[in-house]
Amino acid sequence: MANPVSGRIKLPKLYPEGPDVPTFSPEALEQFAASVFVAAGVPAEHAAIVSRSLVDSNLCGHDSHGVIRVTQYVGFLKDGKLTKDSKFAVVTETPAMLSVDGQWGLGQVQAFTVLEKLWEKARTLGVASGTLRRTGHIGRLGEYAEWAAAKGCALFATVNSHGSGRRVAPPGGVQGRISTNPICFGSPTPAAPLVLDFSTSVCAEGKVRVAHQKGGTVPAGWIQNSKGEPTTNPADLYGDPPGTILPFGGEQTYKGFGLGLMLDALAGGLSGGDCSRPDRPMPGMANCVVFVLWNTALFGGSENFLQTVGGLSEFVRNTPLAPGVNEITLPGDPERRSKAARRANGIPIPDGTWNPLVKLATELNVPLPQESTGGAA
Numbered sequence: 541m542a543n544p545v546s547g548r549i550k551l552p553k554l555y556p557e558g559p560d561v562p563t564f565s566p567e568a569l570e571q572f573a574a575s576v577f578v579a580a581g582v583p584a585e586h587a588a589i590v591s592r593s594l595v596d597s598n599l600c601g602h603d604s605h606g607v608i609r610v611t612q613y614v615g616f617l618k619d620g621k622l623t624k625d626s627k628f629a630v631v632t633e634t635p636a637m638l639s640v641d642g643q644w645g646l647g648q649v650q651a652f653t654v655l656e657k658l659w660e661k662a663r664t665l666g667v668a669s670g671t672l673r674r675t676g677h678i679g680r681l682g683e684y685a686e687w688a689a690a691k692g693c694a695l696f697a698t699v700n701s702h703g704s705g706r707r708v709a710p711p712g713g714v715q716g717r718i719s720t721n722p723i724c725f726g727s728p729t730p731a732a733p734l735v736l737d738f739s740t741s742v743c744a745e746g747k748v749r750v751a752h753q754k755g756g757t758v759p760a761g762w763i764q765n766s767k768g769e770p771t772t773n774p775a776d777l778y779g780d781p782p783g784t785i786l787p788f789g790g791e792q793t794y795k796g797f798g799l800g801l802m803l804d805a806l807a808g809g810l811s812g813g814d815c816s817r818p819d820r821p822m823p824g825m826a827n828c829v830v831f832v833l834w835n836t837a838l839f840g841g842s843e844n845f846l847q848t849v850g851g852l853s854e855f856v857r858n859t860p861l862a863p864g865v866n867e868i869t870l871p872g873d874p875e876r877r878s879k880a881a882r883r884a885n886g887i888p889i890p891d892g893t894w895n896p897l898v899k900l901a902t903e904l905n906v907p908l909p910q911e912s913t914g915g916a917a
Contacts, residue, residue, distance in 0.1 A: 562894055564889065570591050570592055571591075572908065573610050574588050575906045577591060577613075579904035579906050580614045581617065581624045583625060586649045596680070598882070601875060602680055602744075603890075604749065605744075605746060606887075607893065608753070609677065611896045611900050613676065622646060622826075623644050626646045626650055628642045628645055629641045629643060631812065635665060636667065637661075637669050638657055638658060638671075639811070639812065640654055642672050644675070644826065645676060646675075647679065647827060648676075650672060651675070651829060651831075654670050655684060658833045662693060662834065662835040665835075667835070668833050669832045671807075671828070671830050673702070673812055673813030673828050674826060675827055675829065681698075681722055681723075681737045682724060682737035682875065685735045685737065686726065689727065689735070690728075692728055692836050692837055692845075693833050694726060694836060695833055696830075696831070697726075698723050699721070699828060700814075701824035702827060703808070704823060704825070705745065705822065705823070706719060706820075707745050708797065709764070709768075709785075709786070711787065711793045714766060714767065718800050719745075719804070720739040720743075721801075722738060723736075724736065724737040727849055730846045732872055732873075733872060734872055735875070740800030741800065745777075748763060749774070750890070751774040752774035752778065752892075753891075753893055757772040758772050764786060771783065807827075808828050810830055856870065885912075887912075
């Protein structure tokens with residue numbers, strides 16, 4: 541299992557002083573991740589879906605939702621916490637809605653299956669909504685918004701952590717009460733889609749985990765220690781007692797926490813799963829999911845939608861710039877730029893992520909991928 545060291549680049553800009561790290565082409569990394577899942581007993585078709593999703597997150601610069609999750613997912617499969625064949629049961633179905641029990645299947649597989657079913661409904665009804673409970677982590681929500689936009693649909697999506705992952709404290713509190721509960725909206729335009737996807741906390745917990753694995757720090761204002769004191773040391777989040785992640789909103793954190801609280805209520809309540817609760821373990825392994833899909837063709841018409849939303853996008857993008865600002869960035873732009881750069885230069889994998897993957901691949905007798913030379917420093 542040769543592992544050449546010909547393609548090494550510096551860590552991303554958040555950690556500019558870090559050591560060189562291995563970098564891989566997206567194709568090599570995707571094939572490697574799929575091979576690991578197959579070796580762990582996942583059907584090849586499902587392994588391909590999950591691997592493609594994880595590597596796409598790496599491409600978009602969201603390493604917290606990328607191949608760092610491979611060892612986590614395989615660990616859940618080995619422990620019997622997730623099932624390998626991703627079957628689910630329809631709980632309730634009407635012409636316009638779908639409620640699904642995922643029976644602890646792999647999240648990306650189940651989420652895309654639910655969306656396909658919702659698309660069939662929205663094609664004729666104009667709108668369809670669905671929920672999914674007891675499913676594994678479904679990954680980056682923006683991926684589903686991009687999928688919907690390609691079909692001419694707008695999308696709303698949110699998840700909670702099925703009662704676990706209570707890393708976010710309410711304003712003034714020092715113990716976590718809800719998870720990072722992301723919100724996502726996607727909209728097609730004549731060019732690239734608008735994709736708004738963010739945690740209702742200052743950052744996703746996975747981003748703190750990435751920093752912890754890299755041995756780096758996190759920006760001021762992300763987390764606090766167990767005493768409620770500001771800290772930039774990611775280890776403080778995982779101490780005993782643990783620290784917490786702050787809600788977004790700066791001096792008005794009640795806005796971020798309030799939004800996260802309502803999303804927790806909708807995801808857990810509508811799906812029939814769990815909202816955040818004290819008797820669930822802290823580490824999250826699953827999601828409760830809410831999707832709403834709008835077929836733009838059956839509302840104001842797809843042509844009108846694209847024209848008006850495209851005009852809005854250009855109107856905002858052409859805003860006069862303040863001194864020192866080079867351009868206006870719209871939702872989805874950073875991910876597309878990261879994707880272009882990483883396709884050209886390779887995807888960097890820090891040692892804190894790569895070493896556990898090497899160990900897992902060795903255990904499963906999976907060959908390691910060839911490192912890329914495109915991003916050599």
